[in-house]
Amino acid sequence: MNFYLGIDFGTSGARAVVIDDAACIQAEARYPWGNSHVSDWVTDWQTALLTLLAKISEELRRKIKAIAINGTSSTVLLVDAVGKPVDAPLFYNDGRGLTVIEKLRSIAPANHPVISATSSLAKLLWMSQQPTFTEARYFLHQADWLAFLLHGELAISDYHNALKLGYDVEELKYPKWLENLQIPIQLPKVLPPGSPIRELRPKIAANFGLPNDCLVCTGTTDSIAAFVASGAKLPGEAVTSLGSTLVIKLLSRTRIENSQYGIYSHRLGDLWLTGGASNTGGAVLKYFFTDVELESFSRQIDASKASELDYYPLLQAGDRFPINDPHLPPRLTPRPDDPVEFLHGLLESIARIESQGYKLLQLMQADPLSRVYTAGKGAANQTWTTIRQRYLKVPVVSSVNTEAAYGTALLAMRGVKN
Ligand code: ADP
Known part of the structure; x- marks a missing residue:
């Protein structure tokens, strides 16, 4: 029997579910976000990820074939050349991108989902005006960064997370109007959700007794993950x-x-x-x-x-x-x-x-x-x-x-x- 692990980083906490080949749930674990103000979110996310892995029994962990992670849509962050966040992430509901909305309107096709104060692209443009931007090399979604912690490759995303960054999900490429912006940052390579990226980092596999050939797959957003769950x-x-x-x-x-x-x-x-x-x-x-x-x-x-x-x-x-x-x-x-x-x-x-x-x-x-x-x-x-x-x-x-x-x-x- 093989097992598959899904991890949800939602609005109220993180949750892990392990299923078997018949899609039956074999284990579940939770990590609620504390009520107190968290000043270092990315460390908390990392702790949540590792705690959830540790909560799954050793016996199940040994047989996990693949892992995928979903995050909240348009929760994003900038990282340096080795994947270290250069500043706090911007959350899904952060409206600071309002200051760049007129610029977005002038570059994106009419009615595009990036034209919103909370879109990933609005956040990236806002971030590009901050002092920490000079240290940044890659722009990632929450799910991309958490998966990176497991597989170690920068920078990979999926086309659900990337929709509000402006990725063209029909042509499967970044559109010309986005390239024309010439934002000096590496945007993630975009794959279909649930595509194998690569095997786990050897250190993670060894620490948790996970198989060396356990594959980390691209994720999705929380609401699409819930749709997939519905049947x-x-x-x-x-x-x-x-x-x-x-x-x-x-x-x-x-x-x-x-x-x-x-x-x-x-x-x-x-x-x-x-x-x-x-x-x-x-x-x-x-x-x-x-x-x-x-x-x-x-x-x-x-x-x-x-x-x-x-x-x-x-x-x-x-x-x-x-x-x-x-x-x-x-x-x-x-x-x-x-x-x-x-x-x-x-x-x-x-x-x-x-x-x-x-x-x-x-x-x-x-x-x-x-x-x-x-x-x-x-x-x-x-x-x-x-x-x-x-x-x-x-x-x-x-x-x-x-x-x-x-x-x-x-x-x-x-x-x-x-
Ligand atoms: P959310 O996560 O959006 O808060 P929930 O799925 O927890 O939503 O649902 C909460 C809502 O469900 C509440 O607004 C409440 O009025 C409604 N609710 C609770 N019990 C019932 C019921 N028996 N019939 C219809 N609605 C209900």
Whole structure:
């Protein structure tokens, strides 16, 4: 039996999952980020990586064939000639790139995902204006740097992480407009996610009792890893995340880009992963109900009957997808006295928005929806699933797994099995 290790560097902590040849989970380990302010993130990441490796039993470690790591999208750093970070990393949500957005607008094609204050390219341009830039040789994403610690080669990335750096995922090269910028830094060589890079550094293999021929593969981003984990893999299959917000992702043979609605596509092998995010979702439910109330009131709803209430549940004005209107007012009236009726209206309305989102993607030529996997806490609500099924008119099922680390372990497995 061979084993494959996926490591997720997410927003709340790092997590490792080991799977076997049948994609069954054999071990899991966690490393939460502390609540205290961490001044040296890269050391903490390194500690997390090594701690997670140490938490896997020696017996399993001896048979790990491949490892892949995912990071948060657009968490980036600059390193010197030997891979040592020259400054603190910039995190996924760091908006300092706002100062270069006009420059980005003038060089990148209209509507390109790099035109955002938090894109990797915006961060690189901002970093290039800092004093530490003179010491930098390579620009890496979080996942690239962590994988480098294991395999020792500078600088390799994958086309999921590299999308917001401007890499052309259709032509599989850096575009001319990016080269024309002549940023004096080595950009990573980009490979498909889950491609073998090279074997582990001998020292790491020896320290952890990992096989010398264990391959380190390219990684991905946390949200794509979670999509891979869901089990969706055919055109028309989708994943809805019912967390604080509503996020939908649909696998399609057609690439869809529409900046007006915040839609862009990631490449997933021969397919495209497209989707959008709405501000509606569980945060609105949480505002009105406790989790216990959500459970008990949901059980009292007759999900086979449509609610007459037509809401657009938002906590504050504005949505982008499937309605692009920064001033869209929340619509939460009329509010019935009966909380069960009110919740029915909310669940029904969010389901309507979800279905509208999938319809919009299909209008833009995405493959017809065939099956919806569901992630997030809302996935456990059977009443909601029945309501959603009424709107979506396709099977609505739970995700096989919702953990990014599991999806990344699958990538590592496919990387060495294919
Ligand atoms: P996130 O990681 O985005 O915070 P979670 O997957 O943890 O999302 O989901 C949290 C949301 O799930 C909360 O906003 C909460 O209102 C909602 N939630 C919790 N229990 C239920 C339930 N039984 N039915 C529907 N939504 C629920």
